[in-house]
Amino acid sequence: MIDIKKVRADFPILNSTVNGKPLVYLDNAATSQKPQVVIDAIVNYYTTINSNIHRGVHTLSQKATEAYEQARIKLQQHFNAKKSFEIILTAGTTHSINIVATGFTSFLKKNDEIIVSAMEHHSNIVPWQMLCERTGAILKVIPMNNEGELLMNEYDKLLSHKTKLVFVNHVSNALGTINPIQEIIDKAHNVGAAVLIDGAQSCPHIKPDVQKLDADFYVASAHKLCGPTGVGILYGKEEWLNKLPPYQGGGEMIKQVTFEKTTYADLPHKFEAGTPNIAGVIAFGTAIDYMNKIGFDNIAAYENELLAYATKKLLAIDGLKIYGTSKNKTSVISFNIENIHPYDIGTIIDKLGIAVRTGHHCAQPVMDFYKIPGTVRASFSFYNTFEEIDLLYNALVKAKNMLC
Ligand code: C6P
Numbered sequence: 001m002i003d004i005k006k007v008r009a010d011f012p013i014l015n016s017t018v019n020g021k022p023l024v025y026l027d028n029a030a031t032s033q034k035p036q037v038v039i040d041a042i043v044n045y046y047t048t049i050n051s052n053i054h055r056g057v058h059t060l061s062q063k064a065t066e067a068y069e070q071a072r073i074k075l076q077q078h079f080n081a082k083k084s085f086e087i088i089l090t091a092g093t094t095h096s097i098n099i100v101a102t103g104f105t106s107f108l109k110k111n112d113e114i115i116v117s118a119m120e121h122h123s124n125i126v127p128w129q130m131l132c133e134r135t136g137a138i139l140k141v142i143p144m145n146n147e148g149e150l151l152m153n154e155y156d157k158l159l160s161h162k163t164k165l166v167f168v169n170h171v172s173n174a175l176g177t178i179n180p181i182q183e184i185i186d187k188a189h190n191v192g193a194a195v196l197i198d199g200a201q202s203c204p205h206i207k208p209d210v211q212k213l214d215a216d217f218y219v220a221s222a223h224k225l226c227g228p229t230g231v232g233i234l235y236g237k238e239e240w241l242n243k244l245p246p247y248q249g250g251g252e253m254i255k256q257v258t259f260e261k262t263t264y265a266d267l268p269h270k271f272e273a274g275t276p277n278i279a280g281v282i283a284f285g286t287a288i289d290y291m292n293k294i295g296f297d298n299i300a301a302y303e304n305e306l307l308a309y310a311t312k313k314l315l316a317i318d319g320l321k322i323y324g325t326s327k328n329k330t331s332v333i334s335f336n337i338e339n340i341h342p343y344d345i346g347t348i349i350d351k352l353g354i355a356v357r358t359g360h361h362c363a364q365p366v367m368d369f370y371k372i373p374g375t376v377r378a379s380f381s382f383y384n385t386f387e388e389i390d391l392l393y394n395a396l397v398k399a400k401n402m403l404c
Contacts (some may be wrong), residue, residue: 003301007383010035018360021353024388029173029332029379030357031223032204034287038226041286043280053278054252054269067239068278071285072268076311078288079218080209081235083268086347088234089281093200094123096234097167099271100196101127103244104165110136111191113162115155115193117173117179118144118369122362124198128167137164144369148175152183163193170202174363174377175324176332178202180332185214194240200224204381205303205330207296210235222280227287234271241267248273299382303331306380310389314378317396323370331380334361337396340403342376348399354392 008014011033016023037289050161051060055066057176069084076084090096108114114128131272132139140163142155150168164190171178185195196217202330203220210218217240222231236244239312246253246264250273258318264270265272291299321339346358359374360367367374378392 002294002298002382002383004302004383005270007384008102010037010290010324011383012036012039015094018353018355021351024354024391026380026388026392026395027355027385028204028376028381028384029176029201029224029361031229032226032381033288033383034228035226036288038228038283039286041283042279045282050279055212061110064278064379067274067282067285072286073282074285074288075233078207078292079220080211082350083238084179086238086241088236088271089276090232090234090269090271091230091277092221092223092232093198093219096110096217096232097123098127098200098246099195099234100217100219100236101131102247104131105134106245107243108135108137108164111162112137112164113140113158113160114138115140115142115158115163115166115188117142117150117168119148119150119175119177119366119394120167120169120178121173121198121200121251121365122364124167125365130167141365142168146171148177149326150177150179150184150367152180152231155184156187157163159187159191159193160193163191164339165196166193167198168357169198169200170206171199171330171332172206172324172363172366173201174361174366174375175326175334176201176204176329176379177324177326178328178330181215182213183261189214197397201330201332204291205296205300216240222284223260225284225287226281226291227284228277229276236263238267241271244271246270246273250274280388294382300319302382303380303404306384306389307331307333310378310380310392312391314396317393317400319400320396321368321376323375332377333379334375336375337400340400342374344403345376345396345399348402349392349395352391352398353394354395356392 022113049063054066101316140158171358188195197215218235223229253273323334342358358375
């Protein structure tokens with residue numbers, strides 16, 4: 001059970017006003033708000049143990065290193081990786097995907113095939129297109145239906161001995177659809193292909209078990225999970241991470257450097273060149289603890305109630321159409337109101353203190369599929385309330401009356 005009053009008190013920003021109105025933050029799919037414990041973790045780091053990690057023998061450096069590595073272990077436990085060094089600390093989902101896409105350059109040859117889905121975020125399309133340009137590999141797309149669900153029989157037809165990689169988001173950011181990733185992984189493995197799951201949108205709602213899933217790679221961003229921006233993970237199976245070449249060269253990722261030859265450090269350091277976002281990683285660990293204390297089952301149950309309530313309420317508005325109507329979805333509602341541009345709705349309701357995202361949501365192929373320029377996207381988190389959904393409804397009715 002979510003104790004909503006208690007939970008909301010953890011988030012200082014939820015008490016603020018925007019344009020003279022109480023903030024109603026419904027843009028959680030873009031980024032989540034941060035509880036005080038996460039903010040404190042960042043402040044504590046800089047006020048008590050700020051120093052560089054893995055480098056110094058002095059006490060501060062050792063304390064910072066320990067806190068940083070402790071966060072890695074929390075993340076290992078959360079995602080259930082077998083080894084802590086299978087968790088690479090990155091700048092976020094986009095960075096993690098690019099590490100894998102760049103690393104695969106030497107493994108692919110002309111006419112090898114890569115499969116993505118029709119509902120990917122640009123960060124799970126563009127790096128693979130760039131990989132195809134470098135290697136001559138071919139990008140194939142699993143199509144979707146009007147409800148925003150992947151056509152799994154078409155996926156079956158795309159898979160062959162030519163398929164080397166499959167990349168799919170666990171949850172679509174534009175539609176909220178939860179994709180059948182276990183089936184996608186199992187079928188890809190049957191033809192010998194590796195699978196990367198983009199968990200950017202699923203991680204705030206679903207606790208994944210990467211070993212049970214048997215995912216080859218799983219990526220996520222801290223900022224979707226009540227953690228700071230500019231931090232994320234690349235989970236990779238040990239054998240894959242050992243095979244992949246490093247993405248960036250620099251300090252910390254080496255064993256030995258001479259002008260003739262450099263040898264690389266062991267995992268995870270091979271992929272962690274340079275001074276990382278130390279405070280951000282430590283605060284990511286705090287955010288994971290915070291979310292687990294609330295409990296992902298509690299979060300999912302409460303957000304499902306919010307989703308059902310909001311869906312019913314919004315559909316009562318004449319001319320409102322929801323995009324992404326799969327039964328299996330997270331608390332995201334993408335919609336348009338007939339003859340009104342999403343940007344105009346977003347601008348008007350912002351004046352009423354309501355934050356939603358408008359536009360193509362970095363998923364232009366999804367918008368092209370529905371032949372629309374974009375949508376309004378309201379995305380709910382475990383700290384949102386039913387009253388806030390009522391405020392959204394009232395604001396939309398007001399916007400509609402003003403614009404029609
Ligand atoms: N989606 C949204 O408003 P970064 O920016 O690297 O933390 O995450 C990129 C990313 C990758 N995959 C999916 C499915 C995503 O949703 C996102 C980020 C935000 O939908 C910001 S564009």
